[in-house]
Amino acid sequence: MNEAFLRACNGEAVRPVPVWLMRQAGRYLPAYQEVRKKIDFLTLCKTPELAAKVTIQPVDILGVDAAILFSDILIPLECMGIGLDFHEGRGPVLNPPVRTEQDIERLHPIDPDADVSFVLETIRILRKELSGKVPLIGFSGAPFTLATYMIEGGTSKSFVNTKRMLFESPHLFSRLMDLLTEVVLSYIKAQIKAGAQAIQVFDTWAGILTREDYKRHALPYVTRIFKGLEGSGVPFIYFVFNGGHVLEIVRDSGAEVIGLDWRTDIKTAISRLGPDAIVQGNLDPGALFLPEHELRSRVDSVLRQGREAKAHIFNLGHGIMPEIPPEKARLLVELVHELSS
Ligand code: CP3
Numbered sequence: 382m383n384e385a386f387l388r389a390c391n392g393e394a395v396r397p398v399p400v401w402l403m404r405q406a407g408r409y410l411p412a413y414q415e416v417r418k419k420i421d422f423l424t425l426c427k428t429p430e431l432a433a434k435v436t437i438q439p440v441d442i443l444g445v446d447a448a449i450l451f452s453d454i455l456i457p458l459e460c461m462g463i464g465l466d467f468h469e470g471r472g473p474v475l476n477p478p479v480r481t482e483q484d485i486e487r488l489h490p491i492d493p494d495a496d497v498s499f500v501l502e503t504i505r506i507l508r509k510e511l512s513g514k515v516p517l518i519g520f521s522g523a524p525f526t527l528a529t530y531m532i533e534g535g536t537s538k539s540f541v542n543t544k545r546m547l548f549e550s551p552h553l554f555s556r557l558m559d560l561l562t563e564v565v566l567s568y569i570k571a572q573i574k575a576g577a578q579a580i581q582v583f584d585t586w587a588g589i590l591t592r593e594d595y596k597r598h599a600l601p602y603v604t605r606i607f608k609g610l611e612g613s614g615v616p617f618i619y620f621v622f623n624g625g626h627v628l629e630i631v632r633d634s635g636a637e638v639i640g641l642d643w644r645t646d647i648k649t650a651i652s653r654l655g656p657d658a659i660v661q662g663n664l665d666p667g668a669l670f671l672p673e674h675e676l677r678s679r680v681d682s683v684l685r686q687g688r689e690a691k692a693h694i695f696n697l698g699h700g701i702m703p704e705i706p707p708e709k710a711r712l713l714v715e716l717v718h719e720l721s722s
Pocket of ligand 1: 422450452
């Protein structure tokens with residue numbers, strides 16, 4: 382098996398540098414669209430053979446060094462007692478939104494073996510089909526990010542309802558966060574037991590918090606999760622999108638690998654995280670629109686900066702956009718391998 386990704390997670394300065402792309406399975410791939418033509422997104426997530434198939438597509442098409450389970454961070458929320466729907470062009474809808482004590486009382490923890498058996502089955506199929514190829518990354522949303530989706534009822538620009546609950550009813554907010562922490566912990570444990578070989582925790586919206594609020598209202602729950610997973614033998618990646626201002630605090634999460642978005646260059650991140658940091662990232666996803674020679678020089682710059690870390694896993698600074706031609710994504714993977722060998 383190609384062990385480059387796992388070795389880098391464990392702190393080895395691997396050459397060539399391993400690379401995978403956030404959202405590497407998805408709409409920019411014609412092979413994915415072919416599957417999606419016949420089936421809606423949620424049903425695809427819940428059909429293990431097909432979820433496994435689209436997970437493997439970018440491994441074969443792009444030549445990436447890791448596969449990431451095809452699913453969504455919002456999947457476990459549905460099992461807690463809130464409606465989940467994906468509307469074409471409008472993103473996810475969670476209904477009814479969680480805003481009052483009664484709303485929280487309706488929610489409950491999950492039993493992964495019963496409630497998300499399709500996720501665990503997808504992982505088991507993937508471990509068989511990927512054996513001899515690349516490792517499989519499992520994932521979860523972080524409690525704060527999941528809480529924003531539940532409270533807002535979907536994506537938001539201002540996060541007004543989240544901030545309102547956080548500041549007007551901190552006890553309610555912490556109750557919801559405690560419940561989500563329990564859910565995420567059991568969900569990740571089940572993924573590891575089923576065969577996930579690394580775990581990425583996505584904290585897409587924690588960057589809306591000030592440093593102080595992040596430290597008090599988001600990080601402690603993530604720390605509790607990583608503590609609860611100690612000794613599980615798999616590396617953890619923690620990615621706070623738009624989290625440049627909380628980097629020093631993120632270092633205390635207990636994750637082996639820190640994911641970086643493109644706004645904080647790796648050199649600056651290392652100066653703040655320390656030279657022992659293992660980082661993942663962080664090419665601007667928009668750079669894939671550049672002509673080849675300019676893309677090459679940006680990839681080279683990210684790789685050079687990555688050498689200052691203890692170990693580096695190349696990735697985009699956020700998910701790949703649906704408008705990117707697949708050949709460009711493939712070229713990116715080739716450039717990373719070529720320029721770092
Ligand atoms: O990375 C991968 O290839 C694995 C699969 C994966 C998906 N979502 C598939 C998906 C992963 C790891 C996610 C994580 C996720 N989902 C995050 C965290 C990462 C990030 O982007 O910050 C978040 C915030 C979500 C919530 C979510 N899911 C949104 C806001 C949307 C709608 C936006 C969009 O791009 O349409 C989704 C839908 C979604 N999740 C799609 C895919 C492939 C598109 C569904 C489709 O139409 O086929």
